[in-house]
Amino acid sequence: MGGCVRADQSSVSIKLYYLNNGSARLGFWMRGREYLLPVGIILKALIDTTDREIYVNLTSCYNDKYEKGKGVVGTQLVGERAKIILDEVRNLSLFTRLQCLEYIGEHFQPMMGQSIVNDNFSIKLFSLVDQTSVPDNPDSLQNQEEKLEDWLQKGKKLLQDELQKQSKTFSFGDIIQVKKLMGKNVAKQISTAVENMLKTGRLVTQTGLDLQQRAGYTVMAERLNFLRFLSHFRSVHRGASFAGLRTTTVRKLLPESWGFLCPVHTPDGEPCGLLNHMTCTCKITSFFDSQGNIKKDYSEIKKSILKVLIEVGMTQSLPKLVLPGPPQVLTVLLDGCIVGCIPSSQVEKVVAHIRAFKVSSSEEIPDDLEVGYVPLSMGGAYPGLYLFTSPSRFVRPVRNISIPSDGGKNIELIGPFEQVFMEIRCPDGGDGGRKSSFPATHEEIHPTGMLSVVANLTPWSDHNQSPRNMYQCQMAKQTMAFSSQTIQHRADQKLYHLQTPQSPIVRTSAYTKYSIDEFPTGTNAIVAVLSYTGYDMEDAMILNKSAVERGMFHGQIYQTETVDLTDQSRKSDRSSRMFKKSNVEKYACPSLDSDGLPHVGQIIRPDEPYCSIFNEVTSSTHNLKKKGSEPVYVDYVAVDVKNKKHLQKVNIRFRHPRNPVIGDKFSSRHGQKGVCSQLWPDIDMPFSGTTGMRPDLIINPHAFPSRMTIAMLLESVAAKGGSIRGEFVDATPFRNSVKKEGEESGSKSGSLVDELGLKLKEKGFNYHGLEVLYSGVYGTELTCEIFIGPVYYQRLRHMVSDKYQVRSTGTIDQVTRQPIKGRKRGGGIRFGEMERDSLLAHGAAYLLHDRLHTCSDYHIADVCSLCGSMLNTTFIQPLKRPVREIGGLPPGRAPKKVMCHACKTSKGMETVAMPYVFRYLAAELAAMNIKMTLKLNNGAGA
Numbered sequence: 001m002g003g004c005v006r007a008d009q010s011s012v013s014i015k016l017y018y019l020n021n022g023s024a025r026l027g028f029w030m031r032g033r034e035y036l037l038p039v040g041i042i043l044k045a046l047i048d049t050t051d052r053e054i055y056v057n058l059t060s061c062y063n064d065k066y067e068k069g070k071g072v073v074g075t076q077l078v079g080e081r082a083k084i085i086l087d088e089v090r091n092l093s094l095f096t097r098l099q100c101l102e103y104i105g106e107h108f109q110p111m112m113g114q115s116i117v118n119d120n121f122s123i124k125l126f127s128l129v130d131q132t133s134v135p136d137n138p139d140s141l142q143n144q145e146e147k148l149e150d151w152l153q154k155g156k157k158l159l160q161d162e163l164q165k166q167s168k169t170f171s172f173g174d175i176i177q178v179k180k181l182m183g184k185n186v187a188k189q190i191s192t193a194v195e196n197m198l199k200t201g202r203l204v205t206q207t208g209l210d211l212q213q214r215a216g217y218t219v220m221a222e223r224l225n226f227l228r229f230l231s232h233f234r235s236v237h238r239g240a241s242f243a244g245l246r247t248t249t250v251r252k253l254l255p256e257s258w259g260f261l262c263p264v265h266t267p268d269g270e271p272c273g274l275l276n277h278m279t280c281t282c283k284i285t286s287f288f289d290s291q292g293n294i295k296k297d298y299s300e301i302k303k304s305i306l307k308v309l310i311e312v313g314m315t316q317s318l319p320k321l322v323l324p325g326p327p328q329v330l331t332v333l334l335d336g337c338i339v340g341c342i343p344s345s346q347v348e349k350v351v352a353h354i355r356a357f358k359v360s361s362s363e364e365i366p367d368d369l370e371v372g373y374v375p376l377s378m379g380g381a382y383p384g385l386y387l388f389t390s391p392s393r394f395v396r397p398v399r400n401i402s403i404p405s406d407g408g409k410n411i412e413l414i415g416p417f418e419q420v421f422m423e424i425r426c427p428d429g430g431d432g433g434r435k436s437s438f439p440a441t442h443e444e445i446h447p448t449g450m451l452s453v454v455a456n457l458t459p460w461s462d463h464n465q466s467p468r469n470m471y472q473c474q475m476a477k478q479t480m481a482f483s484s485q486t487i488q489h490r491a492d493q494k495l496y497h498l499q500t501p502q503s504p505i506v507r508t509s510a511y512t513k514y515s516i517d518e519f520p521t522g523t524n525a526i527v528a529v530l531s532y533t534g535y536d537m538e539d540a541m542i543l544n545k546s547a548v549e550r551g552m553f554h555g556q557i558y559q560t561e562t563v564d565l566t567d568q569s570r571k572s573d574r575s576s577r578m579f580k581k582s583n584v585e586k587y588a589c590p591s592l593d594s595d596g597l598p599h600v601g602q603i604i605r606p607d608e609p610y611c612s613i614f615n616e617v618t619s620s621t622h623n624l625k626k627k628g629s630e631p632v633y634v635d636y637v638a639v640d641v642k643n644k645k646h647l648q649k650v651n652i653r654f655r656h657p658r659n660p661v662i663g664d665k666f667s668s669r670h671g672q673k674g675v676c677s678q679l680w681p682d683i684d685m686p687f688s689g690t691t692g693m694r695p696d697l698i699i700n701p702h703a704f705p706s707r708m709t710i711a712m713l714l715e716s717v718a719a720k721g722g723s724i725r726g727e728f729v730d731a732t733p734f735r736n737s738v739k740k741e742g743e744e745s746g747s748k749s750g751s752l753v754d755e756l757g758l759k760l761k762e763k764g765f766n767y768h769g770l771e772v773l774y775s776g777v778y779g780t781e782l783t784c785e786i787f788i789g790p791v792y793y794q795r796l797r798h799m800v801s802d803k804y805q806v807r808s809t810g811t812i813d814q815v816t817r818q819p820i821k822g823r824k825r826g827g828g829i830r831f832g833e834m835e836r837d838s839l840l841a842h843g844a845a846y847l848l849h850d851r852l853h854t855c856s857d858y859h860i861a862d863v864c865s866l867c868g869s870m871l872n873t874t875f876i877q878p879l880k881r882p883v884r885e886i887g888g889l890p891p892g893r894a895p896k897k898v899m900c901h902a903c904k905t906s907k908g909m910e911t912v913a914m915p916y917v918f919r920y921l922a923a924e925l926a927a928m929n930i931k932m933t934l935k936l937n938n939g940a941g942a
């Protein structure tokens with residue numbers, strides 16, 4: 001598959017099929033159908049050329065002399081195939097370009113053919129035709145059809161990723177990038193389409209735009225906390241269409257993505273490997289600088305690059321010029337178009353020269369130019385020099401060590417395409433055992449450059465088992481944190497806020513770099529690792545109730561309701577509606593002020609009105625009531641005064657208190673999550689023999705052996721030392737492995753534990769962070785020393801108050817008369833087969849009967865015992881007799897009489913209690929002409 005891209009970034013992806021007879025077809029999608037054209041016609045139609053030229057071009061990469069040498073791509077069959085391709089065109093009696101164009105115009109449709117794709121060949125064929133079709137103007141294919149025009153128009157900005165096909169990375173979900181593109185767009189129709197796409201992630205087109213999916217193009221930026229917000233802007237989604245694939249290849253971490261996509265920061269489960277995040281150093285190239293100004297004209301950049309290339313010895317290619325192929329000379333491609341060729345012997349010099357230009361930030365060569373030099377090799381990618389200047393490519397900085405560094409001036413931006421062909425060494429001074437044969441030209445700046453921003457915040461993540469770091473990336477994004485500095489002015493739909501956040505004692509260098517202190521995500525809790533009272537089993541944890549009462553992990557949810565009267569009313573009575581409390585019910589809702597709005601600080605209970613709307617025309621009042629099951633506080637009422645006449649729009653912000661309760665979820669920064677199982681008062685917590693301190697939090701020692709989160713233990717020791725000495729501890733991962741300036745490689749300073757342990761020992765504490773604890777209940781010494789120290793804990797957004805479900809009776813399904821599901825509607829949780837089995841095993845028959853029958857779809861049906869039917873019953877209408885009233889007593893109601901419609905008698909009628917679905921089943925079966933009969937016997941079991 002390949003892509004055809006115009007200068008305006010619109011594109012069509014084309015497929016090349018190899019036919020078993022040696023010919024090839026060019027396939028492309030238009031309006032949802034795939035069309036296949038013989039390759040020969042295309043080649044002829046593109047430019048005025050002769051058969052000989054095409055033949056020479058097709059076979060240029062194959063040469064008998066070089067058969068065994070490096071860089072030979074084709075095989076001997078190339079010549080024969082080229083002949084077949086040309087013969088095909090001749091058989092159709094097409095000789096000139098004009099004839100070919102006419103042919104394409106006439107016979108456009110029924111080209112769907114018997115194309116049997118042969119993988120093995122098509123790869124070779126691909127490299128072959130790629131070579132020949134590129135020197136021609138790739139646009140011309142699209143220009144032939146006017147129909148394509150509107151199609152291209154709409155797709156314009158959306159097809160950026162075609163450029164990245166080579167790097168096998170998609171960057172569609174990236175909002176920033178798409179937004180930037182939007183700025184360039186003039187046509188209104190497109191901008192609305194793009195706007196709509198950005199809002200909903202859905203792309204509405206008539207054609208399908210040869211994209212594989214219609215929805216899910218954008219990631220919604222959520223402000224749950226700052227880290228989530230930030231990572232949504234740096235996420236890359238491969239597309240929903242890949243999620244359906246059963247293969248694992250698309251999810252693999254490819255070497256090309258090293259340094260561009262974070263190997264740690266991807267969700268586990270279904271979207272694993274499809275939803276990636278850019279590393280902290282990765283950038284996206286753009287025409288615009290950070291201020292939004294256009295950097296430089298695109299065509300001028302191209303011109304200046306060409307100038308430099310010609311200066312260093314490139315022969316410019318001209319149309320109709322037969323090009324010699326590799327291995328003598330290598331072709332130079334600029335943004336996919338062949339611009340010339342360079343003798344193979346000089347290419348490496350040229351590449352070094354261009355790179356030097358790049359680094360020196362000169363005018364001629366942009367610093368984000370990608371210099372993909374594919375060297376001659378046996379059976380690899382097609383050799384050549386590929387240059388890319390286009391926007392929306394990934395780039396990342398590395399150090400170019402072939403250029404002397406004076407003041408960090410040797411930082412070069414490299415792209416994913418060129419990276420594969422470069423020798424970049426790690427900054428630990430090692431060479432991976434290939435120094436002698438492949439001397440490195442570049443060096444990574446720091447190992448943390450391969451991690452995303454969020455993954456970079458995990459202290460000593462190099463000491464953890466890797467899945468734990470992945471879990472932490474997920475959990476950091478669900479943390480209830482200090483979400484915004486301007487929370488009092490915000491009107492977000494839902495905002496989680498931690499009231500008493502702290503700055504972590506143990507932190508990475510990235511923490512300071514990204515100023516996470518502005519949006520802290522947790523609290524330094526004193527954590528004791530011990531099994532105490534049994535309430536810390538299975539990842540449960542005991543919280544110190546007194547610490548919670550002092551404010552630890554306190555938080556709330558802010559939720560804003562927008563009431564816009566202009567939205568709800570029709571045009572006619574727009575002015576008649578206003579916020580006002582009705583005069584009649586003046587004392588009915590005390591929570592509302594006379595303007596129909598609540599007081600700030602007012603508590604509003606479930607089903608109480610929080611806003612009153614008065615209609616002047618009908619003099620009626622409409623009260624908006626608070627849904628939900630808990631009381632909330634009115635935090636802020638914002639009025640929109642744009643409308644001079646009447647107040648028409650208000651934002652009412654509610655505050656849901658969410659202080660920690662049993663069942664809330666917490667986690668350390670090492671993927672160690674747990675649920676609070678008990679809020680234990682201070683006096684019952686164990687206390688330290690030396691300091692008298694009591695832990696804020698107790699976790700079970702079993703959390704460590706299988707999960708191997710060594711960094712959490714290190715964090716505890718380090719934070720203890722740090723808090724005693726009053727200093728923050730640097731916990732940047734790979735810190736010790738980076739070779740420092742002037743340091744000999746291989747010389748290892750003491751281990752991390754030694755460094756941290758000594759700090760504790762200096763101050764009279766146990767070297768390993770252990771302490772003697774006394775039982776809070778008995779006052780006796782615990783039989784072993786306990787590991788205790790501060791660990792930065794996060795409070796996750798999953799809280800019981802938002803999740804618990806209670807139901808005795810309530811809404812039922814209309815068809816089955818069983819309870820509905822859904823917490824919002826007061827429904828129940830499914831009591832399924834497995835739950836039923838468990839109750840059966842316990843012998844809890846009465847409970848089972850209660851859950852599955854009495855509290856579900858209890859029903860009393862009339863069944864005819866003679867014919868066994870329960871559907872044939874009809875009520876007997878009592879005869880209408882003149883009602884005789886006796887002494888003021890109400891008329892005695894005649895007993896309900898039922899009879900069988902089939903048996904024409906009410907003799908055998910019985911009442912049977914059954915689940916209603918059973919009756920429903922009988923009715924459904926009857927609709928399919930299946931009769932269901934019941935055999936009744938009395939309960940005694942006769």
Ligand SMILES: [Zn+2]
Nearest residue numbers: 864867900903
């Ligand atoms: Zn009957």
